[in-house]
Amino acid sequence: MVAPDPVDARLLSVVAELGRAAVHDVAARLGMDPREVASRLVALSATGLPLLVGVECDQNRLRAALATRPVTPAGGYATPSGPYNVQGYPPPYPQPGYPYPAQPGPPPPSNPFPLQTGPPSNPFPQPAAATPMSTWGPPQSSSWARGDRPPTAAPPPQERTQPTTRTAPRTGGVGATLLTEGLEGERLAIQLVEVVDPADYLFTAAGYRLQEGERSVVVHTELTNRGSVPFQTLPDLYLVLVTPDGKTISKAPVSLSSRPPHRIGVAPGETAGGHTVYVVPEATVIGSVRWSPRPDEESRALNWTVDS
Known part of the structure; x- marks a missing residue:
């Protein structure tokens, strides 16, 4: 078996120390993005290491959440942060010389948002109260990872x-x-x-x-x-x-x-x-x-x- 790179070695050391842990907990200990940790763990589990990468959820709440979130044309689910593909990663950012791939569907209008020539006559009012948080929970928290409970406001x-x-x-x-x-x-x-x-x-x-x-x-x-x-x-x-x-x-x-x-x-x-x-x-x-x-x-x- 090929020796892992230094990042994989540190990741495996933390997993070996914890034995069993959520991906966001491992990422927090290493100071890494949980998505990168998840992708590395999945790749390492396919190399023959005694490593099992799993997921846990509240089935009823997850089905209810999926029923209220439409599927985007790109094949991902619409989330508060934007469309994600079926692997859970956002579409790639454009690089110099590499435009976004063409997406199926009708072309966008030529000028959907006309340029304002002065201050808006009816600016958007500030909301009176903060919008309630989605039941998916704050990103990278346990409630976001599982979606099984709505977050609760911190006490005084x-x-x-x-x-x-x-x-x-x-x-x-x-x-x-x-x-x-x-x-x-x-x-x-x-x-x-x-x-x-x-x-x-x-x-x-x-x-x-x-x-x-x-x-x-x-x-x-x-x-x-x-x-x-x-x-x-x-x-x-x-x-x-x-x-x-x-x-x-x-x-x-x-x-x-x-x-x-x-x-x-x-x-x-x-x-x-x-x-x-x-x-x-x-x-x-x-x-x-x-x-x-x-x-x-x-x-x-x-x-x-x-x-x-």
């Missing part, structure tokens, strides 16, 4: 910084519910429901195989969104196991049919549960489970002690 500053989550304990044991805040001011309550260690019987029942000297661990967590700001990522994206010497173990890119995984996004007032799978060396001792909105956000991290 005093609600985004509730002192209760800052003074609440950030440590506990298995079964404890701990309070914290997300990166966008989301008020979260996360419970470590169960730690199954070892979980080899669940792992093998799902059709996976452990190598000699390995064991599997399954962690069950529930996240409740206590505020009015949607939580728009995977609840267990940075849920890790921690050994007594401080080494962290990230989740494995697998899911079990008997223990369903987390799904992206938790709306205000909702509680979402899921199971996270880990594969560790058989002799590894698990000292605690840690959740954080981002690895470098220690001030918002939660820790649950696990009895060995």
Whole structure:
């Protein structure tokens, strides 16, 4: 197999670290355009790498959105940003010496917008209120990628910084519910429901195989969104196991049919549960489970002690 270029190498390194993540999350970590990340991942998955590129949506809302959005003559769907082709990319920009290809259909009128010779007699009035955002959500956000929930306006500053989550304990044991805040001011309550260690019987029942000297661990967590700001990522994206010497173990890119995984996004007032799978060396001792909105956000991290 031909070695990937440096950009592909960095992309694969981030994917290997996360195990499972949305395209826009990977793009944000690399500072790249999500469309370029998606195209590179699709191309890399066709080279024989153990890489699966998928998509998730709310089927009913997506069908409803498609029913209200006409198909453009070029074969793409009309979106708030303009027509896109069936691959999801906008038409190419014109380059010097390369005009746009001819499009089927009647020619445009010779002068559809006459030149104004003075100030307009009836300028466009400013709208009284902002136009409601499309249910497709803001570009490059989880709601845009999935289209499953309309975005919610951010709460006033005093609600985004509730002192209760800052003074609440950030440590506990298995079964404890701990309070914290997300990166966008989301008020979260996360419970470590169960730690199954070892979980080899669940792992093998799902059709996976452990190598000699390995064991599997399954962690069950529930996240409740206590505020009015949607939580728009995977609840267990940075849920890790921690050994007594401080080494962290990230989740494995697998899911079990008997223990369903987390799904992206938790709306205000909702509680979402899921199971996270880990594969560790058989002799590894698990000292605690840690959740954080981002690895470098220690001030918002939660820790649950696990009895060995």
